[in-house]
Amino acid sequence: MSSEIAGDTLRDEESHPAGRPRVPKNKKRSGVTERDRPLWLLAPGGFLITVIILVPLVLALYMSVIDLDQYTLRKWLSTPFIGIENFVEAITKTELLRSIWISVSFAVIATVVTVPLGVAAAVVTQNPYRGRAVVRAVFLVPYVLPSFVVATVWRTMLQPDGIVNNILHGAGIDPGLWLNGPMSYWTLIFVEIWAAWPFVYLLALAGLQSVDHEVHEAAAIDGALWWRKLREVIFPYLRGPVSLAFLLGTLNHINNFTLPFVLFGAPAPADVNVLPILVYVTSFQSFRFGLSAAMAVVSLILIAIPLFIYLRAVKLDVSEDGGKK
Amino acid sequence: MDGSGKTLTVLFSTKPQYPDEQKAWFTKTAADFKTLTGATLQWETYPTANDEMTRIQTSVVSGTGPDVYGLGTTFTPTAYSTGAFVKLGDAEWNKVGGKDKFVPATLGISGPDANNQIGIPFVSRPFVMAYNTELLKAAGIEAPATTWDEFADHGKKMTKAGQYGLAIAYKDNFDPWKFIWGMSIQAGNPIIDGKKVRIDDPTVLAAYEAYFGWITKDKSVDPAAIGWGNAQALAAFAAGRAGYFPMTSPLSIPTLDKSVIKGKYKYALLPLVPPGMTSRPSGGVEAASILSGDNLVVADYSPNKDLAFAFIKMITDTVAQADYYKIFGEIPTNVEAAKALQSDPLVAPALDAASKSVATPFSGAWGDVQLALTNIAVQTIPDLSAGSVSEASLTGRIKDSQAKAQAALDRAK
Numbered sequence: 001m002s003s004e005i006a007g008d009t010l011r012d013e014e015s016h017p018a019g020r021p022r023v024p025k026n027k028k029r030s031g032v033t034e035r036d037r038p039l040w041l042l043a044p045g046g047f048l049i050t051v052i053i054l055v056p057l058v059l060a061l062y063m064s065v066i067d068l069d070q071y072t073l074r075k076w077l078s079t080p081f082i083g084i085e086n087f088v089e090a091i092t093k094t095e096l097l098r099s100i101w102i103s104v105s106f107a108v109i110a111t112v113v114t115v116p117l118g119v120a121a122a123v124v125t126q127n128p129y130r131g132r133a134v135v136r137a138v139f140l141v142p143y144v145l146p147s148f149v150v151a152t153v154w155r156t157m158l159q160p161d162g163i164v165n166n167i168l169h170g171a172g173i174d175p176g177l178w179l180n181g182p183m184s185y186w187t188l189i190f191v192e193i194w195a196a197w198p199f200v201y202l203l204a205l206a207g208l209q210s211v212d213h214e215v216h217e218a219a220a221i222d223g224a225l226w227w228r229k230l231r232e233v234i235f236p237y238l239r240g241p242v243s244l245a246f247l248l249g250t251l252n253h254i255n256n257f258t259l260p261f262v263l264f265g266a267p268a269p270a271d272v273n274v275l276p277i278l279v280y281v282t283s284f285q286s287f288r289f290g291l292s293a294a295m296a297v298v299s300l301i302l303i304a305i306p307l308f309i310y311l312r313a314v315k316l317d318v319s320e321d322g323g324k325k
Numbered sequence: 326m327d328g329s330g331k332t333l334t335v336l337f338s339t340k341p342q343y344p345d346e347q348k349a350w351f352t353k354t355a356a357d358f359k360t361l362t363g364a365t366l367q368w369e370t371y372p373t374a375n376d377e378m379t380r381i382q383t384s385v386v387s388g389t390g391p392d393v394y395g396l397g398t399t400f401t402p403t404a405y406s407t408g409a410f411v412k413l414g415d416a417e418w419n420k421v422g423g424k425d426k427f428v429p430a431t432l433g434i435s436g437p438d439a440n441n442q443i444g445i446p447f448v449s450r451p452f453v454m455a456y457n458t459e460l461l462k463a464a465g466i467e468a469p470a471t472t473w474d475e476f477a478d479h480g481k482k483m484t485k486a487g488q489y490g491l492a493i494a495y496k497d498n499f500d501p502w503k504f505i506w507g508m509s510i511q512a513g514n515p516i517i518d519g520k521k522v523r524i525d526d527p528t529v530l531a532a533y534e535a536y537f538g539w540i541t542k543d544k545s546v547d548p549a550a551i552g553w554g555n556a557q558a559l560a561a562f563a564a565g566r567a568g569y570f571p572m573t574s575p576l577s578i579p580t581l582d583k584s585v586i587k588g589k590y591k592y593a594l595l596p597l598v599p600p601g602m603t604s605r606p607s608g609g610v611e612a613a614s615i616l617s618g619d620n621l622v623v624a625d626y627s628p629n630k631d632l633a634f635a636f637i638k639m640i641t642d643t644v645a646q647a648d649y650y651k652i653f654g655e656i657p658t659n660v661e662a663a664k665a666l667q668s669d670p671l672v673a674p675a676l677d678a679a680s681k682s683v684a685t686p687f688s689g690a691w692g693d694v695q696l697a698l699t700n701i702a703v704q705t706i707p708d709l710s711a712g713s714v715s716e717a718s719l720t721g722r723i724k725d726s727q728a729k730a731q732a733a734l735d736r737a738k
Contacts, residue, residue: 069736070403070406070407070689071406071407071408071689071736071737071738073382073385073386073407074385074386074407074408074409076386093732159549159552160548160549160551160552160710161547161548161549161552162552176710177551177706177707177710179552180551180703180706180707180710181706181707181710182707265496265498265703266498267696267699267700267703268703269703269704269706269707270704280375281696284374284375284378284379285692285693285696286692286693286696286733287378287403287689287692
């Protein structure tokens with residue numbers, strides 16, 4: 001997209017005769033002028049965005065309005081156009097809305113828990129002490145393990161006769177079922193939190209590293225106690241990284257396919273029929289490629305709206321504010 | 326045939342249990358093929374059904390890809406519905422050595438009818454029931470069950486402290502629908518009946534009630550089995566903790582021969598009389614197993630069709646099939662090679678099961694029916710954990726599955 005915009009801008013610039021009186025837009029401007037910006041440097045990025053994002057997106061949009069399934073796959077270019085039928089079916093006849101609700105609610109809960117955990121872990125490992133390197137390494141273990149491994153290990157532990165239930169039985173608690181039924185929703189959240197908090201930790205740690213040494217000194221001289229110092233001096237530095245972690249974390253949770261797939265299998269129990277599993281089953285077990293594309297588009301729209309509001313609210317997308325604390 | 330300078334690409338599924346053996350077999354087969362035709366054989370593999378589907382999709386859409394595909398039998402209808410594979414006329418069958426060289430039952434899922442076939446049977450994996458000879462004897466059972474009621478009854482008899490009558494994989498992603506389909510067809514309900522799906526038929530409800538009843542009412546299954554896949558059920562049986570392990574195949578021989586029950590187990594046909602009955606009703610089918618195994622299909626975009634059929638002829642000939650059985654334990658589809666195995670009492674029931682296998686309905690909607698049947702079992706697991714399945718909730722799930730499967734069948738072309 002940027003390449004197109006870049007191209008247009010160039011053309012606009014060229015279409016103005018050189019002798020035209022120019023309105024000084026910005027007096028403070030320095031360095032490379034807007035006119036001479038080497039916009040062609042955006043071309044590689046623009047090309048990648050086109051190939052990696054735009055083309056698949058357009059294909060998905062096209063697929064969502066045609067009747068593409070196993071019967072029509074071979075002649076997909078002449079597959080009948082059915083307009084919004086896939087969308088109507090996705091919303092009225094499938095579990096799509098329920099799956100979106102499960103996915104979004106699970107993702108938000110997981111993020112709300114992982115953010116304070118990650119920040120706390122970063123604060124704990126901020127000041128040097130004996131063994132800090134070991135603690136930092138241990139904190140990264142869940143993040144380094146592939147999702148597949150994490151899910152397999154937890155699935156084994158949470159079996160009806162697995163180690164978790166054996167321990168609970170030993171303590172006189174009847175644990176019930178973890179991997180199916182209403183509890184499975186909380187199992188999913190728990191395992192996701194276990195696997196995902198180090199991501200917030202890493203971002204928060206990066207934020208803490210950017211706090212100038214003088215700020216710590218000034219706070220100490222002013223006699224600020226630890227909580228006040230943390231709340232009023234340190235946390236403002238973390239606003240950017242943590243807002244970003246909140247955003248990326250939530251999106252990662254929503255998009256996580258491997259974890260629920262390996263933990264619960266497909267077809268998934270109704271309580272953990274998350275969006276990626278629903279789209280997978282529709283695509284690869286029912287072979288309704290058009291319908292699953294429509295599902296993806298609906299969920300993209302539903303998730304993009306709050307995302308946009310969030311982006312405006314925390315101003316992550318406004319570059320001028322990026323550096324402000 | 327002179328294939329020198331040409332390359333034939335073949336897509337097979339990987340065998341996680343036998344990685345080295347498979348590699349060796351690939352190399353040897355490629356060398357044999359080179360000697361035979363002068364052409365190079367290139368193997369490609371897929372690890373999961375998902376990758377298989379992705380490969381087929383890409384190839385179907387782009388019109389390029391492997392020349393020959395090895396497909397699971399139940400996937401053949403879906404492949405057929407894409408229309409991307411060569412339909413086998415007399416000429417094609419002759420090129421692979423004639424239809425007569427295959428065990429007739431194994432052709433049952435090659436196509437919707439005898440004139441529209443795409444699949445050439447490569448191996449059979451018929452389902453049988455394994456039983457622990459000592460546990461049966463100790464419970465005073467003389468012969469393995471032949472009806473599902475008898476099966477349940479034996480299960481109860483063999484259940485006592487530290488041991489259960491039955492090893493059932495309730496959490497498996499495939500086993501449940503095989504039980505339900507088997508019991509239903511034995512009662513005369515093929516589930517897809519022309520243009521109608523019959524999941525809401527009383528025979529299906531009876532099948533689920535029997536299947537769930539083994540754990541909830543009879544208590545002849547380990548309560549932990551609600552979390553088991555087929556491998557865990559096999560492990561429980563191999564540890565000598567269960568009398569019957571239905572829904573297995575001779576592929577379990579290597580595992581069982583390394584276990585404590587080596588020499589103390591045998592295979593038998595799965596029961597052939599539906600639950601609640603003492604003999605099959607009229608219209609009931611003597612179905613010992615779903616028709617299971619691998620089919621070979623040739624892509625119709627392939628420029629090397631003659632080479633493809635020469636390759637298929639080579640690996641379905643008697644000697645090659647006997648070798649393949651020796652390495653991987655998969656039952657030959659070649660008549661002669663299968664006959665030679667009948668002298669082995671351990672494998673004989675599997676051969677019997679192969680000849681009494683019945684194909685699941687040849688419909689592009691079968692995938693959805695299978696999914697719907699499995700989904701009922703998945704959503705019922707919390708009830709199994711609680712110890713009882715109410716008829717109301719089961720009927721509700723059946724109704725829901727019926728609607729989804731019927732919608733899929735209505736779309737079928």
